[in-house]
Amino acid sequence: MRLVGALPVLGLLLAVVGFGWSVLLGDWPMAARLLVAGGGVLFLVGLFLNLETVLRLVRRRSTLYGTNTVIVLLLTLGILFLVNFLVARHDERFDLTASGRFSLAPQSERVVRALEDEVEFLAFFKMREKQVEDLLKEYAALSPRVSYRFIDPDEEPSLARKYDIKQYGTIVIERGDRQEKVSNPTEEHLSRALIKLSREEVTTVYFLEGHGERDPQVPERNGYSEARKGLEDEQYQVETLNLVRADSIPIQGSVAVVAGPQTPPFPEELEKLKRYLNSGGRALLLLDPEPSVGLAEFLAEWGVQVGKDVVIDASGVGRLFGAGPDIPLVTSYPSHAITRDFRVMTFFPLARSVTPDSDVRGEATAQSLFQTSPSSWGEVRLENGRAKFDEGEDVEGPVSLGVAVTWRVGKEGEDSASSEERPGDDGSGQEGTSTSGEARLVVVGDSDFASNSYFGSQGNGDLFLNMVGWLAEEEELIAIRPKAPENRQIFMTATQTRMVFAFVVIVLPLLVVVSGLGVWWKRRK
Amino acid sequence: MRGLLTLARRDFTSYFVSPVAYVVGAVFLILSGFVFYGNLSFFLGISLEALMRSQAGGGFMPPLNVNEFVIRPFFGFLAFSFLGIIPMLTMGLLAEEKKRGTEELLLTSPLTSLQLVGGKFLAALGFLGILLFPTVTYQIIMLGFGNPDTGPMLAGYLGALLLGGSLISLGLFVSSLTANQIIAVILSYGLFLILWVIGFFSEQVGEAFGAILSYLSILEHYEDFSKGVVDLSGLAFFVSMILFGLLLTVRSIDSLRWRS
Numbered sequence: 001m002r003l004v005g006a007l008p009v010l011g012l013l014l015a016v017v018g019f020g021w022s023v024l025l026g027d028w029p030m031a032a033r034l035l036v037a038g039g040g041v042l043f044l045v046g047l048f049l050n051l052e053t054v055l056r057l058v059r060r061r062s063t064l065y066g067t068n069t070v071i072v073l074l075l076t077l078g079i080l081f082l083v084n085f086l087v088a089r090h091d092e093r094f095d096l097t098a099s100g101r102f103s104l105a106p107q108s109e110r111v112v113r114a115l116e117d118e119v120e121f122l123a124f125f126k127m128r129e130k131q132v133e134d135l136l137k138e139y140a141a142l143s144p145r146v147s148y149r150f151i152d153p154d155e156e157p158s159l160a161r162k163y164d165i166k167q168y169g170t171i172v173i174e175r176g177d178r179q180e181k182v183s184n185p186t187e188e189h190l191s192r193a194l195i196k197l198s199r200e201e202v203t204t205v206y207f208l209e210g211h212g213e214r215d216p217q218v219p220e221r222n223g224y225s226e227a228r229k230g231l232e233d234e235q236y237q238v239e240t241l242n243l244v245r246a247d248s249i250p251i252q253g254s255v256a257v258v259a260g261p262q263t264p265p266f267p268e269e270l271e272k273l274k275r276y277l278n279s280g281g282r283a284l285l286l287l288d289p290e291p292s293v294g295l296a297e298f299l300a301e302w303g304v305q306v307g308k309d310v311v312i313d314a315s316g317v318g319r320l321f322g323a324g325p326d327i328p329l330v331t332s333y334p335s336h337a338i339t340r341d342f343r344v345m346t347f348f349p350l351a352r353s354v355t356p357d358s359d360v361r362g363e364a365t366a367q368s369l370f371q372t373s374p375s376s377w378g379e380v381r382l383e384n385g386r387a388k389f390d391e392g393e394d395v396e397g398p399v400s401l402g403v404a405v406t407w408r409v410g411k412e413g414e415d416s417a418s419s420e421e422r423p424g425d426d427g428s429g430q431e432g433t434s435t436s437g438e439a440r441l442v443v444v445g446d447s448d449f450a451s452n453s454y455f456g457s458q459g460n461g462d463l464f465l466n467m468v469g470w471l472a473e474e475e476e477l478i479a480i481r482p483k484a485p486e487n488r489q490i491f492m493t494a495t496q497t498r499m500v501f502a503f504v505v506i507v508l509p510l511l512v513v514v515s516g517l518g519v520w521w522k523r524r525k
Numbered sequence: 526m527r528g529l530l531t532l533a534r535r536d537f538t539s540y541f542v543s544p545v546a547y548v549v550g551a552v553f554l555i556l557s558g559f560v561f562y563g564n565l566s567f568f569l570g571i572s573l574e575a576l577m578r579s580q581a582g583g584g585f586m587p588p589l590n591v592n593e594f595v596i597r598p599f600f601g602f603l604a605f606s607f608l609g610i611i612p613m614l615t616m617g618l619l620a621e622e623k624k625r626g627t628e629e630l631l632l633t634s635p636l637t638s639l640q641l642v643g644g645k646f647l648a649a650l651g652f653l654g655i656l657l658f659p660t661v662t663y664q665i666i667m668l669g670f671g672n673p674d675t676g677p678m679l680a681g682y683l684g685a686l687l688l689g690g691s692l693i694s695l696g697l698f699v700s701s702l703t704a705n706q707i708i709a710v711i712l713s714y715g716l717f718l719i720l721w722v723i724g725f726f727s728e729q730v731g732e733a734f735g736a737i738l739s740y741l742s743i744l745e746h747y748e749d750f751s752k753g754v755v756d757l758s759g760l761a762f763f764v765s766m767i768l769f770g771l772l773l774t775v776r777s778i779d780s781l782r783w784r785s
Contacts (some may be wrong), residue, residue, distance in 0.1 A: 050645045069776045076772055080765040088740065088763040092753040133753065136723030141756070448663030489572045490565070490595075490671035497566060500666055504558035508659045509551040523542070 005053070007046025014039030042209035071519040106136050108191040112142040115198055121148035122172040123185070132171075141192070173197055178235065185430050201253045203472045204232055205310075206241040211293070212262030212268075214286075214447055215238065221453040224259060224279045230455070230465050236472070245268040249276040251422035255471045256283040258275045260447030264293045275300075280409045282471035289352035300357065303366035304403050304443045307353035309378035311399050311445070312387045317373065318347070325387070326350055328372040328401065336369055336404060338442070338470045344459030346370070346399055351446035353378040355400045369442070403446040404470070409439050414521050442467050528637075532644025533651070540652045550656055551608055560602045561595070568594040570665045596673060599663065600681040600751035604744065607689050608721060610656075612713030614649050615696030615707050638778040642771055646694060653689045657682065677753030684750020687763035688743060692717060692768025701777040 002479030018035025022028045057063055096105040121136050128150050132474055136148040153160035153168065163172045163179070171182045173193050180193035207216050216228035216238050228238045241249065241256070242268060249256050256276060265273075277283060287295060289310045294308045307498070313328035323329065327349045333339035355493075356366035379387045389396075448454055450464040490501070540546045571594075661682075667673045699712045723741050739745060743766070746759040 021697060065780065069780070073772065073776065074771060082767060084740070084761050084765055089757045090757075092757045096680045096755060097753040098674045098676060102752055158664065237568065348766065364634075488672055488674060489575075490569060490667060490673075492569060492670050496670070497569065500565070501562050504562050504663065504666075505555060508558060508662070509554040511548055511659075512550040513553060516544065516551075519547075520544070 004046070004049050005438040007049065008043050009046075009106040011039045011042030011044070011046050012040060049377055073226065080290070086090075089144050091141055093138075094500055097410065102134060102138060104187060105191070106144065106188055108139070108194075109142060109282060111191055111194045111198065112139055112146060115143055115145050115194075117175055118145050118147070119175045119194070119197070121146070121190075122159075122163065122174060124153045124160060124163070124168065124170045124172070125150055126154065126168050126524045129169075132169075135185065135187060135190070136171075155300070156204065170214075195430075195474075202235060202237050203253045203255060204237040204239055204250070204293055205255045205257055205468060205472075206239055206249060208243055208256060208258045208269075209240045209260075210242045211265060212260075214259035214451060215261060215264060219452065222448075222452065224450065224455075226452045226455040226461070227450050227464055230461055231468060234465060236468070243272050246272075248272050249281060251279050251281060253472075254282070254423050255468055256281060257286070257468070258283065259286045259450070260288050261293050261295075262291060265295070272299055277302075278409060278438060279440060280439045283442070284467055285441070285443045285470055286442065287352065287354075287445060288447050289350060289445070299443060301439055302362050302405050303357040304405060304441070305355045305357050306443065307355065307380075308443065309377050309380045309395055310382060311348075311351045311353055311372060311376060311395075312379045312389075313372055313376040315373040315375040316381065321347075323347060323349075328376055328399070330370045330372060330401065333370050334368065336367055337504050338369060338404060338466045338517075339463070342459065342463065344462065344468070346449065346459045346463050347457070348444075348446040349454065351401050351444075351449075353395050353399045353401065354403050354443050354445040355395075356403045356405075364405050366403055368400040369402035369404050369444075371400045374398050401446065405441040405443075407439055408437055440471050442471060529640040529643045529647070532640060535652050536645050536648035543612065546652065547564060548728065549613055553610060553656060556606060557599070557602060557660060557663075561660075564595045564598050565667075575608050576675060586703040589770060590743055593665065596664070596677060597751050598682065599660075600685065601748075603657075603660075603681075604688055604747050604751070605686050607653075607685070607692055608714075608717045609713045611649075611653075611689065611692040611696050612699075612710050612717065614652065615700045615713065616695055616709040638775045638782065641698065642774045642778060644696060646767075647689075649693045649697070650686070650690050653684065653693065657685060669767045674753065676750070682753050683755065684747050686761070687750070687767075688747050689758070691743065691763050691770065693776065694767045695720075698770050698773040701774050701781070714770035 012325045015036050016039070016041060018032045018037075021035070022032040024031075085211070093103070095101070121139065123132060123136060125132065133150070140146045140148055151159055153165050163170075165172075167183065169183070169185065171185045171190065173180045173182065173190070175197045178197055180197050182189045182193045207213065209215070214222070214224040214227075216224040217240075219225040231238050238254075243249070249272065255271070258273075273283065285295070285299070287293070287306060289308075292308065296308075300304055310326065312325050314325050315329070317331075318324065318327055318329050321329075327347050328351055329345060329347045331345050333342050352380050358366075374397050376397035376399055377389045378391050378397075378399050379389075380395075381390070444467075449460045457460045457465065537747045583752075654774070660738070664673070664678050668675075693714060699716060700709045702712070703709050720743050723738055725742075740758075740762070743762075746762050749756045749759050
């Protein structure tokens with residue numbers, strides 16, 4: 001008899017378990033469905049069998065009261081849930097710290113609030129770092145579309161592989177099927193990556209043609225099809241452009257690449273390139289030692305000295321990799337955005353020196369990107385295939401092979417103070433200026449390094465892609481200065497420390513005990 | 526309203542009559558004193574080291590900020606200690622009445638259940654406040670020897686009171702369910718444990734449910750306060766918890782009155 005009485009309870013229990021299970025999984029496996037169905041049936045059957053008792057129960061006042069209570073509770077819960085939900089959606093956070101450590105910069109806030117899709121931060125850390133979590137929490141608090149997750153790459157190797165995680169502390173920001181990887185999780189880097197992700201426009205890389213430049217469609221060893229594939233993998237669009245036929249290079253979302261021209265450009269092409277750069281354009285010039293195409297003068301205006309030499313690397317390191325002295329190697333990189341975390345070796349078959357000119361006019365800053373070893377030099381005169389360092393004539397090592405130049409360009413119509421100094425500006429701008437207000441130029445003394453035969457070797461491909469990546473950054477440079485580290489230190493002498501200990505651990509509790517005893521004593525009276 | 530306050534005052538003072546309050550208070554102060562001192566001396570140590578090295582830290586090295594090393598962990602400990610103390614505070618309130626039989630007086634009193642419950646809640650919260658009061662000396666000590674950021678201190682105490690209030694209201698509810706003090710305590714600890722770890726499961730579980738679970742994690746919300754961030758959803762959450770706990774208790778008391 002007791003068993004029959006227990007049936008409805010049992011049935012209810014089973015149903016709840018089944019339902020709970022499915023909710024936990026977020027899915028409806030067969031077993032859960034059976035549990036719910038079976039439990040439901042059992043419950044009904046039990047009710048039926050115990051009909052008399054049930055009716056008596058229902059009529060009792062306490063049950064009515066109980067049901068009433070349950071309804072009130074559920075209603076209240078519902079209201080509270082709703083209120084919390086609404087508040088969470090329109091959350092406001094008040095950072096009471098003096099330095100605003102837990103609030104994001106206005107630029108970051110702008111980016112997050114402008115987001116229209118779901119964005120997820122995947123933080124691949126061995127352990128949850130508090131600082132990083134604090135930062136991610138702030139991003140997530142700004143918009144219900146932002147969420148974050150900590151993933152231990154060792155515990156989830158498949159995920160780590162999926163996102164190609166190479167080191168701990170990498171954060172992948174995912175938006176739909178696009179993603180950005182950030183290896184240094186500061187607010188600046190994360191916001192930049194967010195900006196990149198939220199841009200709808202795709203950057204187009206224009207390979208200029210018409211002078212025997214490398215062809216991104218050619219799959220042979222001297223072609224650039226590998227480079228193109230690498231670019232397309234990074235969501236860039238690749239096109240070719242002939243500056244004789246085209247009026248100008250499109251200014252928005254573009255990077256121009258001149259890869260190994262074989263003949264000198266026409267003056268009008270040079271003009272268009274100049275105008276493009278002066279409007280905030282971004283260009284990558286890869287110039288081989290032979291044949292010389294006379295761009296030296298053009299580039300000198302931007303503080304880039306292109307040497308009429310061939311760089312010889314006599315360090316012997318190359319021979320370990322089967323590279324002769326005419327293939328200079330680069331193993332260390334000065335700090336620049338392009339090579340910031342770059343640790344891999346790169347090599348440049350048949351290269352010429354490209355050096356920054358410290359004497360550059362205007363606001364341009366030219367910086368050497370990488371240099372060969374000290375036991376190398378730029379050979380000006382190659383006689384009978386034999387090279388020797390000639391003091392005074394040849395360029396002494398270490399030799400710079402690449403230079404990056406940046407300079408600010410005024411917005412259209414603005415009269416910037418240094419307009420006379422701006423190299424080659426003839427006033428007739430092309431359609432508008434880029435939104436970033438900054439022109440960038442990278443010149444490398446070799447185009448072979450990124451050709452199909454060498455693109456996949458060592459760090460060559462990555463270096464090429466990094467260069468384009470740096471050039472493509474269109475967003476206004478968000479220089480989000482990291483919150484100044486607060487120095488709030490405490491200095492106490494040993495005596496003072498002891499006194500604090502005594503006070504805190506002994507005196508205070510003692511006071512409590514004493515007052516307790518005091519009260520007890522008083523009550524005894 | 527007046528009845529509520531009268532009751533609150535009565536219960537509040539009755540705390541100071543019971544030896545439990547003093548034992549709890551002393552133990553709490555000893556423990557928090559130790560924790561505070563421990564963090565402080567550690568911080569003093571590394572401060573000295575940094576001074577000797579006098580080298581700017583870069584990258585991920587946290588700034589030598591007393592808030593980060595001493596104050597924030599202190600509030601963290603506070604939360605933990607509340608989980609331990611509050612069941613003991615609340616078990617006395619109702620279970621004691623039942624045991625002593627004074628419940629009859631209570632149940633036949635003209636006061637509404639709401640007033641009864643509200644009074645006990647305020648009394649417990651008041652007592653918690655008194656308990657926290659000595660810890661303010663810690664902050665004063667730090668202000669005396671350095672320049673800690675005061676914003677997070679205020680936020681921390683606010684969060685502590687809100688957290689305490691939430692736990693008290695839930696503890697009251699559990700206490701109203703049984704006359705047996707021991708069961709009340711055990712149930713309270715069980716409930717608090719669940720609330721504590723509920724956030725940890727948010728990742729194992731499906732999307733929507735996971736978001737709910739992590740919202741329910743009281744420690745998540747409290748952490749914001751202990752950092753110095755006053756978050757609207759945190760406020761809403763704690764107030765909701767307090768209200769819901771009180772509602773449950775009121776209903777529970779009501780049903781007791783019905784039965785007698």
